[in-house]
Amino acid sequence: xxxxxxxxxxxxxRGVSRRELAEAVGVNNQTIGYxxxxxxxxxxxxxxxxxxxxxxxxxxxxxxxxxxxxxxTLRRAAAAGE
Amino acid sequence: xxxxxxxxxxxxxxxxxxxxxRKMKPRTLRWTPLLVIVVLxxxxxxxxxxxxxxxxxxxxxWLLFYGAFLAAAFLRALGPRFTATVLHPLxxxxxxxxxxxxxxSGTVLATLAMFGCFYMAIPSIPGIWHxxxxxxxxxxxxxxxxxxxxxxxxxxxxxxxxxxxxxxx
Numbered sequence: 001x002x003x004x005x006x007x008x009x010x011x012x013x014r015g016v017s018r019r020e021l022a023e024a025v026g027v028n029n030q031t032i033g034y035x036x037x038x039x040x041x042x043x044x045x046x047x048x049x050x051x052x053x054x055x056x057x058x059x060x061x062x063x064x065x066x067x068x069x070x071x072x073t074l075r076r077a078a079a080a081g082e
Numbered sequence: 083x084x085x086x087x088x089x090x091x092x093x094x095x096x097x098x099x100x101x102x103x104r105k106m107k108p109r110t111l112r113w114t115p116l117l118v119i120v121v122l123x124x125x126x127x128x129x130x131x132x133x134x135x136x137x138x139x140x141x142x143x144w145l146l147f148y149g150a151f152l153a154a155a156f157l158r159a160l161g162p163r164f165t166a167t168v169l170h171p172l173x174x175x176x177x178x179x180x181x182x183x184x185x186x187s188g189t190v191l192a193t194l195a196m197f198g199c200f201y202m203a204i205p206s207i208p209g210i211w212h213x214x215x216x217x218x219x220x221x222x223x224x225x226x227x228x229x230x231x232x233x234x235x236x237x238x239x240x241x242x243x244x245x246x247x248x249x250x251x
Binding site for chain 1: 170173174175245246248249
C-alpha cells in the first residue's frame with residue numbers, strides 16, 4: 001500500500017533543509033530524501049518524530065490517500081471565502 | 083620526523099584514512115561487485131586447471147584471484163554503509179538494508195555450500211573436477227570469504243534507491 005506524505009511541502013514552507021530535518025529526527029539526510037520521494041516507508045517512531053518536529057498531527061503529514069494539491073486547496077479556500 | 087610520523091603522513095597522503103574512518107559518501111555499486119566475482123572465479127579456474135604451481139598461468143590466476151579478493155574488501159568499505167561510526171550511526175533504513183542484504187547473502191552462500199557438498203559427493207568421474215590439492219581448498223576458502231564480503235554490498239546496492247542530491251551542497 002502506498003503511503004503518501006507532505007514532508008517536502010512542510011519542509012519548504014518552514015525553510016528547513018533536508019540535512020536539518022535529518023539531524024533533528026536522527027536519520028541520514030538521504031533517508032529524508034527517500035521518504036519525500038516515496039522510496040521508503042518510515043517506522044511509526046520516525047513518522048511521529050517528523051510530525052513532532054513540525055508540530056502537526058501525524059495525519060497531516062502521512063496518508064494512505066493522495067493529498068490534495070496546494071493549488072486545489074487554495075482554489076477551494078478562495079471559493080469558500082467568496 | 084620519526085618513522086611512525088612518516089607512516090602516519092603516508093596514510094593521510096594516500097587517502098586511506100578516508101576509507102578507514104569512513105569519511106567517504108557511501109555509493110551504490112551495482113555492477114562492480116559482479117565484475118569482481120567474475121574475476122575471482124576466473125582466477126580460481128586458472129589456478130585450479132594448472133596442475134603445476136611453477137606455470138605462469140597459475141600465477142596469473144593467483145594475481146587475478148587475490149587482486150579480486152583485495153578489491154572485495156575495498157568495495158565493502160566504499161559501498162552502502164554497514165558499519166556505524168560515532169559521528170554517523172546507522173539509521174533505521176540503513177539497519178534494515180544491512181539486515182536484508184546479509185540475510186539474502188547468507189541464504190545464497192548457504193545454498194551454494196549445499197550444492198557444493200552434493201557436488202563433492204559425486205564419485206570421481208573422468209572429466210569432473212574436484213578440489214584435491216591443499217591450495218585448491220585454501221583458495222576456495224578465501225573465495226567463499228570474498229563472496230561473503232561482495233554479496234551484501236551487491237545486494238544492498240540494488241536495494242538502495244538512486245541517491246538524492248544534497249540540498250546543502
